[in-house]
Amino acid sequence: MFMITVILSIKILNSDDCPITEHTVIRYVAKTPGRTAKPENASDHRLALLVPYRERFEELLEFVPYIHNFINRQHISHDIFILNQVDGYRFNRASLINVGYLQVKSSYDYIAMHDVDLLPLNDNLSYAFPKQPYHLAAPNLHPRYHYAKFIGGILLINREQFNLVDGLSNNYWGWGLEDDEFFVRLKEANLNITRPENITTGINNTFRHIHGKERKRDTVKCHNQREVTRKRDRKTGLHNIKYEVTSWKNMTIDDVPFTIINIKLDCDFNKTPWCNCTAKSNTVTNKNKETKSLK
Numbered sequence: 001m002f003m004i005t006v007i008l009s010i011k012i013l014n015s016d017d018c019p020i021t022e023h024t025v026i027r028y029v030a031k032t033p034g035r036t037a038k039p040e041n042a043s044d045h046r047l048a049l050l051v052p053y054r055e056r057f058e059e060l061l062e063f064v065p066y067i068h069n070f071i072n073r074q075h076i077s078h079d080i081f082i083l084n085q086v087d088g089y090r091f092n093r094a095s096l097i098n099v100g101y102l103q104v105k106s107s108y109d110y111i112a113m114h115d116v117d118l119l120p121l122n123d124n125l126s127y128a129f130p131k132q133p134y135h136l137a138a139p140n141l142h143p144r145y146h147y148a149k150f151i152g153g154i155l156l157i158n159r160e161q162f163n164l165v166d167g168l169s170n171n172y173w174g175w176g177l178e179d180d181e182f183f184v185r186l187k188e189a190n191l192n193i194t195r196p197e198n199i200t201t202g203i204n205n206t207f208r209h210i211h212g213k214e215r216k217r218d219t220v221k222c223h224n225q226r227e228v229t230r231k232r233d234r235k236t237g238l239h240n241i242k243y244e245v246t247s248w249k250n251m252t253i254d255d256v257p258f259t260i261i262n263i264k265l266d267c268d269f270n271k272t273p274w275c276n277c278t279a280k281s282n283t284v285t286n287k288n289k290e291t292k293s294l295k
């Protein structure tokens, strides 16, 4: 399956003068604002792909053209936003998504919170407008995470519902648990997480995880991070995130347009001192390899 997909992808990129088939890239005429042209027969819904990012250039080169072609085959209006964290603090995936959302919400009615290193392989995985939060990278399909409450990787949610739960917590500096906290937000708001059905390709052939094994995850815990980040956060979210957008860059990879938003997050050391663990005395290494669900 994987090899077939690679071959198809290569074919897609070179198929300009082939007759149009299911897997041919269709080059559309722009009809709506935004960087990517509206596909023929697309609905009026508009998807913003929000991709938290820092220093993963090789993955970006692969991700942008791949995901654009995948979503175009479904005739969905979309634009890709790479949320590039340019401050010196630890990576904060959740806050980057909050910022990306605030920046683009006026022009899109749903978002995909999307890892840069997870590529969908099965065309049955739908990026269509979700009535309820739609977890594409379901535990029975994701190559690596299989716990029932997992909602990371790729999650689609509409604007109304993302607003309703006040976005994501801003407390999660470093790797992990922010998605588990978001799960609790959705549950408390009585939203029903939905997932793909009747996917026959299983955990090995539904996604390709392009995360290099050599890349170390930032799983350090310092100060009171461990206690605080295991609890539902009722204080932070969209309404009080502090940040600065330093620039927007319109770019293309293999002719596919996307936008980089350079983001400087602000950290309040009194509230989340673990945004910078350089003070070694308080630092302990997290021995647990995988995250556990929030209690």
Ligand SMILES: *[C@@H]1O[C@H](CO)[C@@H](O)[C@H](O)[C@H]1NC(C)=O
Pocket (backbone or CB within 6 Å): 033, 034, 035, 248, 249, 250
């Ligand atoms: C990027 O592209 C969008 C849509 O075409 C346009 O509105 C915006 O002005 C562009 N931004 C820059 C910095 O060129």
Ligand SMILES: *[C@@H]1O[C@H](CO)[C@@H](O)[C@H](O)[C@H]1NC(C)=O
Pocket (backbone or CB within 6 Å): 026, 040, 041
């Ligand atoms: C768009 O819809 C029309 C009418 O249903 C159909 O003939 C056409 O093939 C569709 N185009 C694409 C690209 O699916």
Ligand SMILES: *[C@@H]1O[C@H](CO)[C@@H](O)[C@H](O)[C@H]1NC(C)=O
Pocket (backbone or CB within 6 Å): 087, 088, 089, 276, 277, 278, 279
């Ligand atoms: C993190 O803390 C170290 C040590 O105090 C300091 O040198 C560094 O500038 C801090 N980083 C940021 C982004 O504040």
Ligand SMILES: *[C@@H]1O[C@H](CO)[C@@H](O)[C@H](O)[C@H]1NC(C)=O
Pocket (backbone or CB within 6 Å): 190, 191, 192
């Ligand atoms: C979620 O599902 C429950 C039980 O089926 C239902 O009562 C509730 O209305 C649903 N919530 C939404 C937002 O549709």
Ligand SMILES: *[C@@H]1O[C@H](CO)[C@@H](O)[C@H](O)[C@H]1NC(C)=O
Pocket (backbone or CB within 6 Å): 197, 198
């Ligand atoms: C999945 O398969 C079941 C049984 O065939 C069917 O009832 C259901 O509608 C299918 N779901 C989707 C989303 O196609």
Ligand SMILES: *[C@@H]1O[C@H](CO)[C@@H](O)[C@H](O)[C@H]1NC(C)=O
Pocket (backbone or CB within 6 Å): 122, 124, 198, 199, 200, 201
């Ligand atoms: C895609 O969905 C259809 C309809 O539910 C199903 O018959 C088919 O087995 C699915 N294909 C894969 C590769 O999951």
Ligand SMILES: *[C@@H]1O[C@H](CO)[C@@H](O)[C@H](O)[C@H]1NC(C)=O
Pocket (backbone or CB within 6 Å): 202, 203, 204
């Ligand atoms: C997935 O791949 C692994 C490693 O090749 C294999 O051990 C496992 O049985 C496969 N799982 C399924 C469900 O095919």
